[in-house]
Amino acid sequence: MTCPYLEYRRSDGDQEFDHERPYCGVTEEFVSPMKADICNDRFQFDHESDCELYKDHVERLAEEPVADDD
């Protein structure tokens, strides 16, 4: 399973590429080739345990206050 925040983009405003490249929806930046192995859960990697960006993001989401119903 790949990271839900992984996208593949061919351009990012200023930059345009011949091929799509891995892009992190959390940091809103392209990621390095080595990092993409973690985003894609390739080999022995798991984004949930190995990616600090994913972990921090999920923790922040969990800490966000929930609106009261009343």
Added chain:
Amino acid sequence: MSYQHYLDQRKLILTVATTGGVHGKDANPNLPEQPDEIARQVRECEKLGAAIVHVHGRDERGENDPERLQAVNDAIREECDDIVIQNTTGGQSPYENRVAGIRTDPPPEMASLDMGPFNRGQHIITEHTRHNIESLAREMKEKGVKPELEVFNNGHLNETYRLIEKDILDPPYYINVILGPGTFTIPTPENLLNMVNNLPEESHFNVLATGPHQLPLTTMGAILGGHVRVGMEDNLYYDRGEPAQSNAQLVERSVEIIERMGRDLATPDEARDILGIE
């Protein structure tokens, strides 16, 4: 090797590391990734005096792919005259990917051999056990592949001695002293000097330093009688805030400095003689 070797004007081996596995074109669009564009840049560097090329494979999206090593090797052989090909067995890959670097057809004349793990990110340590290192070294020996021993820190130098004591390596030992961030050796002139002072007998050393340390510490390595590696794998900038235009731009500057210091560059064949590559 020593300062005396510099005074004696021993030949210097220049290695170019064009691509690596860390950066993509998003970091510098001039970084070559595909076999043909890597080979074209290698050819330019060979013409300038590079004797060895350190090779990584990428897929068409620019992500690491050891299966592309064969295509990159083929493209370099097609484009270049005689440069020594040194495939990677490094990075964070599992063993199957590491060993792909010495199972191309034909095998490369050289391959990198990390002397231990190092950290990447908050949760990753590159998996590189003593068992794996020894397995790679033994297969390299069987195939006549000369290992470049990647010494990322002092502890990795201990591991180099360990392999020598176990008679797994053949002299002369070619040791790449690596300075940079994270678990690499802290990049200072004093630390480079310390590493060089602790090298085994019968060894040659090469200096790899990342980013802004590439130019000053490789120059210092040349003065200490060592060899030099430059290229966009280790450094994406020509100057502060100025992205490198090509690998050749970095090689050209180093060649100029090395020659002005009075050292001659080794041709690929001379590099083979120095390193005992048959």
